[in-house]
Amino acid sequence: MATATNRFRAAVPEAAHRTMLNGRVLRAVVSAHVVAIVGQPVFAGVCCA
Numbered sequence: 001m002a003t004a005t006n007r008f009r010a011a012v013p014e015a016a017h018r019t020m021l022n023g024r025v026l027r028a029v030v031s032a033h034v035v036a037i038v039g040q041p042v043f044a045g046v047c048c049a
Helices: 016-044
Strands: none
Touching: none
16 A cells, blocks of 8 residues: 555655766776776887887
């Protein structure tokens, strides 16, 4: 049986919102590290023609 509190809950619970934010932060950190690893030879002048 649905009560008034169950019907008017937020569409995205607070815990899920924090999880989505943490996921975005983690994705940004991983992306930055991948770019740094792939670009490391270029920054070192190894593969510049």
